[in-house]
Amino acid sequence: MATMRDVAKLAGVSLATVSFAINNTKPVAPATLERVREAMDTLDYRPNAIARALASKRTRIIALLFPMEDHSLSGTALKFFTAAAEAASELGYNLILWPGDNGAEHIDRVVSNGLIDGVILMEVHLDDERVVRLRELGVPFTLIGRTRELSGISYVDVNFEGAVIDALARFEALGHRSIGIVFDDDGDPGTSDYGPVARTRDTYLERMRAIGATPGIFSCAESSSAGRALVPRILAEMPDVTALLLINEHASPGIVSALAAHGRPVPEAVSVLVVGASVDIVSAADPELTVYESPSRELGRRGVRDLIQRLENPNLEPAAALVDCRYVDVNSIAPARPRA
Amino acid sequence: MATMRDVAKLAGVSLATVSFAINNTKPVAPATLERVREAMDTLDYRPNAIARALASKRTRIIALLFPMEDHSLSGTALKFFTAAAEAASELGYNLILWPGDNGAEHIDRVVSNGLIDGVILMEVHLDDERVVRLRELGVPFTLIGRTRELSGISYVDVNFEGAVIDALARFEALGHRSIGIVFDDDGDPGTSDYGPVARTRDTYLERMRAIGATPGIFSCAESSSAGRALVPRILAEMPDVTALLLINEHASPGIVSALAAHGRPVPEAVSVLVVGASVDIVSAADPELTVYESPSRELGRRGVRDLIQRLENPNLEPAAALVDCRYVDVNSIAPARPRA
DNA sequence: ACAAAACAGTGAACCGGTTAACTTTTTGGT
DNA sequence: ACCAAAAAGTTAACCGGTTCACTGTTTTGT
Structure with a gap:
């Protein structure tokens, strides 16, 4: 697998220039850019996500935390999962699935090894200790659901x-x-x-x-x-x-x-x-x-999008979205008829 | 967040010794080990998964690839997902959820950035181009399902x-x-x-x-x-x-x-x-x-376990498991009565 | 025509670990 | 006692990128 070093050598530029060309972090002359592009092509170069993460302190991985003692983890949950994973993927992020008991220590384990940039929290309770812990740790997160106290908290919930x-x-x-x-x-x-x-x-x-x-x-x-x-x-x-x-x-x-x-x-x-x-x-x-x-898909997409946007721009306003259910009418209601 | 360097300093040993102590990669004297342990405790040290991955070329992340144009991605799929994630978690691995079209290029994207140690492939077809690609790339994988040709391929399937x-x-x-x-x-x-x-x-x-x-x-x-x-x-x-x-x-x-x-x-x-x-x-x-x-849970567990075992010990035999369905009898069959 | 500013590009430190090669200390056999 | 081998530690290179401070070159304003 080709590394950035190889690309730099082939293009006749420095490592740094390749990096700038890839991320356009700093302007690069069009001609140089072209040479770098070519080099990347011929070498079939793919940046290494891990090295990038280590250097930039951003892994582009977010975790989806969901409780295993599920209730309602039903038909809607699956749609939610896949929609969330799709949305993440579209934005160049990866979604890690993290099942677990509820509880604050669980949060610590997820977050402490530096693998994760942010968290999506499902099945939120009105008073949720996980939310408290996430705040203490300073980890960006978005709720699917709502706690009682919402100041400064980003959430997407069903109406x-x-x-x-x-x-x-x-x-x-x-x-x-x-x-x-x-x-x-x-x-x-x-x-x-x-x-x-x-x-x-x-x-x-x-x-x-x-x-x-x-x-x-x-x-x-x-x-x-x-x-x-x-x-x-x-x-x-x-x-x-x-x-x-x-x-x-x-x-x-x-x-x-x-x-x-x-x-x-x-x-x-x-x-x-x-x-x-x-x-x-x-x-x-x-x-x-x-x-x-x-609206599970919508919920998944919105939650992930919000989190990622705020990861990339930390002083963005937290989301506060209520998503409506879709009314799917197949006539299972009728005028009341008092029982004989 | 404390780093290994901090631990080493506090314990009065070298970086390498701390590493050996943590992974017991090389024997460490009991007394030293104790000092390192203490230092880790007092600093509340957690090894950084990213740095570890970069240095060791093992991310301990596996990807679960599933097609979005699902059929049968139904009630059973959810159980499968969570069981897989649980199993991975128990073994110290992380499970990334990777939705996508089928197709070989899809595989390339998942694998090429070095984020992933191995792949679990769902919804396998008898002749599956993804399997071909995975072999070409030399990525360890386990199938949920079976291709027609099975030599050297690790699979777990429902019987x-x-x-x-x-x-x-x-x-x-x-x-x-x-x-x-x-x-x-x-x-x-x-x-x-x-x-x-x-x-x-x-x-x-x-x-x-x-x-x-x-x-x-x-x-x-x-x-x-x-x-x-x-x-x-x-x-x-x-x-x-x-x-x-x-x-x-x-x-x-x-x-x-x-x-x-x-x-x-x-x-x-x-x-x-x-x-x-x-x-x-x-x-x-x-x-x-x-x-x-x-047997979705079983399938998820077995698939993940097999993959991880083979990641840690590459010359292990590939799995070839057929898991039986559980017969849940509620009397929906009766003797045949020819129609009048 | 000349100093100041803008532009391209480079070198090197750094992220936080792993690991091969090497040094020092301890152990054991005779 | 003495030397070889085993055990415990250390040093430093390395993984593959990002990014800051810096140099050299071109453009701009007057």
């Missing part, structure tokens, strides 16, 4: 609240008043401090209060069978339910089929909307369900 | 044939003779050279010939609705079908519900087995389906 508000408005417009909500199981939805759950729950409760309806909050594991098993509980606690807002993508198909089995077909008897899922997964329900699709 | 043989045997034992098979759409299953498809198809055809049954090969896109849409075609071409082998996980729920809608409930009228899917996704079908679950 769950917006989707919930929109969904509830649609239900209400169709005359629904008895509207239940279904979360996944990790962290009691009553107390969870996982951002999307907490915010969605609050938005829901507030709206229910506003229209004077009794809220019905449920949760089950992230699986279709858990969804099926949950339905009797829902019908017992909320016998007059006419609409369900699902925040649990994997459970959705099971919920729908169990509703039908209990004589409450969707959408005739119960209207259903899903928030923050991937269409791939939810379309397994029969009938298919209208979804506020999680 | 699809085994699963298909087992599944067909179960069908036959229950008296089924009219057995259809459903692939996903990428690459006509009649001619595809994507390994799993090609091998599965061949195994199926061979077995059908053996029992003197007429084969029925179908395919549709990787979605539940495509599955639903496919059912009428299946029933038209194979009106007497009593068993279906599905190689298309996302389509499975749709196929099941459409079968029911056409008066052929599963498993009473049609027995169904799914090969190479993830339980998460297929369990969305109602009733749930018996699955030969794709």
Whole structure:
């Protein structure tokens, strides 16, 4: 493999000049530039990323930190990963995948060996010790999600609240008043401090209060069978339910089929909307369900872009982006018909 | 951040001794070792991965190459990714995620900058130009999947044939003779050279010939609705079908519900087995389906382990591992009952 | 026509480790 | 005791780039 030294020799210039020519760090005369280019071509020269990193103290590697005790690491996560890796690649960066427990020591291990320029943090909690540690260490980072305290923090998050508000408005417009909500199981939805759950729950409760309806909050594991098993509980606690807002993508198909089995077909008897899922997964329900699709790709791209931009220009403003879900309508809601 | 130089000074030894102490590359007297350890502790020293990589010409980074024009990059892929990253992490390596088109130039870009010690290649085709290129370049690699020509190549693959043989045997034992098979759409299953498809198809055809049954090969896109849409075609071409082998996980729920809608409930009228899917996704079908679950985690771990072992000991034998699917039985098959 | 400024290019230190070759000290056999 | 061999350490070159301070040459303004 040819080195810069070889190129310099062949082009009849100094090492430094080659470096300047490559990075155009300093102006180089057109003729010289041409000679260097030719030399690089004939030698099939590729700059060595490691040497470059050592000398410049910038590795152009960013880490994607995600927890292994995943919940919601589902269909959307994969899209997120690939979109993030693509975006990084387009900008000349590399994305390292870093699974791990949550926790501050984990951060230390990732960062301390100097391999990484910055971090993308997934599955952020409202109070997240990893964020604290990253700040202490002075490592640039961008959140996917939001902490409670956001001053000076760069984040890209899904606009769950917006989707919930929109969904509830649609239900209400169709005359629904008895509207239940279904979360996944990790962290009691009553107390969870996982951002999307907490915010969605609050938005829901507030709206229910506003229209004077009794809220019905449920949760089950992230699986279709858990969804099926949950339905009797829902019908017992909320016998007059006419609409369900699902925040649990994997459970959705099971919920729908169990509703039908209990004589409450969707959408005739119960209207259903899903928030923050991937269409791939939810379309397994029969009938298919209208979804506020999680903008995973967008999230991945935006997160990575923001981080890299700020790496290259540290005094840039932190990002504060809320990305809307896409409403994918397949008519799984209908006017409320009170049960005979 | 403390450097080795600092440690050496504090411990009163030379740079080299510190290096030997850290990597135990050369014996160091116990007393000296202790002093070095202490110095490292008090300085909170972490070796710099980049400098180490430059000097030792080993980055301890491996790349996971996966195509973006995915098919089957589905529920199983995510598990695969995280298992691979975990395994790498446990062995002190880092996993870079590298999406891209297929193609040999893609390989060049990944490898040429010296950032990477080895490559894990996903979604391997029977004749894969990337494999050729990797060999030319002399880059260590491990396949997830298998090429046609395997001499000297390290691979870890799912034992699809085994699963298909087992599944067909179960069908036959229950008296089924009219057995259809459903692939996903990428690459006509009649001619595809994507390994799993090609091998599965061949195994199926061979077995059908053996029992003197007429084969029925179908395919549709990787979605539940495509599955639903496919059912009428299946029933038209194979009106007497009593068993279906599905190689298309996302389509499975749709196929099941459409079968029911056409008066052929599963498993009473049609027995169904799914090969190479993830339980998460297929369990969305109602009733749930018996699955030969794709051993994605195992695949990820084994692939990474093999690659790293061979990086550290280049004259190790290449891996040649076929990993069995796990049979997850939920009774979606029943004795054949010829249609009235 | 001449000093000042702008432009091209070079040399060498440096990033933070690894490792081969060499020196010094210790050990052991006779 | 004495010498050869083993053990423990050290020195310095090297990995392949980046970048700062500097030199020599050309351009510009007046």
